[in-house]
Amino acid sequence: MAARRTTPGAEDRPLSFIEQTRRTQLIEVTIRLVAEHGYAAASLARIAQAAGITKGAVLYHFASKDAVVAAAHARVLDALVADVGAAVEAAPADQAPAAYVRRMVGHLAERPDHARLIVEAMLHHGRPAPEARWKPLAALLQNAREARGLDPGPDPRTLALITGGAIDAIVGERLRDAAYDAGAAAESLIEMLEAAAFG
Amino acid sequence: MAARRTTPGAEDRPLSFIEQTRRTQLIEVTIRLVAEHGYAAASLARIAQAAGITKGAVLYHFASKDAVVAAAHARVLDALVADVGAAVEAAPADQAPAAYVRRMVGHLAERPDHARLIVEAMLHHGRPAPEARWKPLAALLQNAREARGLDPGPDPRTLALITGGAIDAIVGERLRDAAYDAGAAAESLIEMLEAAAFG
DNA sequence: GTCTATACCCGGATAGAC
DNA sequence: GTCTATCCGGGTATAGAC
Numbered sequence: 001m002a003a004r005r006t007t008p009g010a011e012d013r014p015l016s017f018i019e020q021t022r023r024t025q026l027i028e029v030t031i032r033l034v035a036e037h038g039y040a041a042a043s044l045a046r047i048a049q050a051a052g053i054t055k056g057a058v059l060y061h062f063a064s065k066d067a068v069v070a071a072a073h074a075r076v077l078d079a080l081v082a083d084v085g086a087a088v089e090a091a092p093a094d095q096a097p098a099a100y101v102r103r104m105v106g107h108l109a110e111r112p113d114h115a116r117l118i119v120e121a122m123l124h125h126g127r128p129a130p131e132a133r134w135k136p137l138a139a140l141l142q143n144a145r146e147a148r149g150l151d152p153g154p155d156p157r158t159l160a161l162i163t164g165g166a167i168d169a170i171v172g173e174r175l176r177d178a179a180y181d182a183g184a185a186a187e188s189l190i191e192m193l194e195a196a197a198f199g
Numbered sequence: 200m201a202a203r204r205t206t207p208g209a210e211d212r213p214l215s216f217i218e219q220t221r222r223t224q225l226i227e228v229t230i231r232l233v234a235e236h237g238y239a240a241a242s243l244a245r246i247a248q249a250a251g252i253t254k255g256a257v258l259y260h261f262a263s264k265d266a267v268v269a270a271a272h273a274r275v276l277d278a279l280v281a282d283v284g285a286a287v288e289a290a291p292a293d294q295a296p297a298a299y300v301r302r303m304v305g306h307l308a309e310r311p312d313h314a315r316l317i318v319e320a321m322l323h324h325g326r327p328a329p330e331a332r333w334k335p336l337a338a339l340l341q342n343a344r345e346a347r348g349l350d351p352g353p354d355p356r357t358l359a360l361i362t363g364g365a366i367d368a369i370v371g372e373r374l375r376d377a378a379y380d381a382g383a384a385a386e387s388l389i390e391m392l393e394a395a396a397f398g
Numbered sequence: 399g400t401c402t403a404t405a406c407c408c409g410g411a412t413a414g415a416c
Numbered sequence: 417g418t419c420t421a422t423c424c425g426g427g428t429a430t431a432g433a434c
Contacts, residue, residue: 016417040323043409055410057419065410123238123319130375158369158384162391165368166361173360176329185357192361192395196387215399243428256401258429 022061023071026051030072035113039120042069073121076114083107088140093147096140097197098190101163105186108171115171134160141197148198156197163193221260222270225250229271234312238319241268272320275313282306287339292346295339296396297389300362304385307370314370333359340396347397362392 015023029050034042044055044065051058062068087103088096108115137160145152166189174182214222228249233241243254243264250257261267286302287295307314336359344351365388373381 018418022418044411045409054420056412056421059411060418130372134372154387155383158387161368161372161384162365162388165364165366165371167364168367169360169364170357172364173329173333184354185360188353188357188395189361192391195394196391217400221400242426244426253402254428255403255430259399259401264428 019061022051026058026061026068027072027075030068031076031113031117034069034072034120035116039069039124044068069121072117076111076117079111079114080104080107080118094144097137097144097163097193100137100140101167101190101193102186104167105170105182105189108167109174109182112175115175119168119172134164136160137163145197150198153199154196159193159197163189218260225257225260225267226271226274229267230275230312230316233268233271233319234315238268238323268320271316275310275316278310278313279303279306279317293343296336296343296362296392299336299339300366300389300392301385303366304369304381304388307366308373308381311374314374318367318371333363335359336362344396349397352398353395358392358396362388 026047030042030047033046033050042065044058047065047068048055048058058068059065062071084100084103084107087099091099108118134157138156141156141159167186170182170185170189173185174180225246229241229246232245232249241264243257246264246267247254247257257267258264261270283299283302283306286298290298307317333356337355340355340358366385369381369384369388372384373379
């Protein structure tokens, strides 16, 4: 009998080629389903149907339904942090916050399906380290302030929180109205943020 | 036989006293359930159990499960717009945006259960007129600008959108960390907003 | 008019065929 | 090692008792 099911903890052993393929296929299908019809549509039956196999087959490759969506979630998050991380590291410290906002909005606006998945995952998968959301940007703001030789101004946590929420709203609007200029909105946000952070 | 079930469109005929009572009881129970255990916990069985009656009894008073949560949603939204609306009307035009932000954050911070329900409803009940979210604040910003005799600055829609998202983030953080000072955060946000809007 | 008991369906998971 | 056929629980909605 089974493979993944019997080894719930140890996911790190080599994967057969066909399994590798199926897994990525299932992940992609799941991302598409959630993006198009919302989180609730991501039932085992629909995932299986969309992939052309049966429910049980899906559960052979993943330990549970939650594992499938968690994998999909992880995939899009990885892509996001890789992209934004690279952009931030390529920028000088005093411009890192701007780079962060710019790339974050850009990345999500370019990938509506990823954006939807992330939004949905926020609410359903509850709270896996909520501070992970604002801590990185808060750190960037702190550094940028030092790079510019400024005294500590307003609470970085609040600044980062506000900015994160604003990014969500901009991306969300872009999702609903494809004609909305998310790039311009991001620049407005950056101006507001820099004015508040660097006086 | 039944009452509500057979008259899906016409909800406006007089309600018996006992029905009135049950309805409000069920709405309150639903708000509590969603607030404490998330949207998924609001099943007919749990609502019924929490109210001390059976599932069928709930469906006597409401046409469907969705109708129950929609009613709960409507109740908290009404409370919100009444409160914020009053605060805005009591303020002079050039300070209306600040009043809006202040009361919005205040209202939601004071009612964590309402806040959670609204957040959850956003995602699940999909998109019922998404512009309803930013239009009111955008109008206030426009008016305030005229009251101060300023030229049209940055796009009010974007400004309103950013502010709305920031409010969500502040309230959300307050929900997770009761020690977080949402009032102070609101003042920071107001400063940023006024700087951007009124230069 | 109000509520209970019950049917039905859909979603997730398991046992076992190939 | 891969997948199909089947089961079981919990969900919503209905038929009918009081």
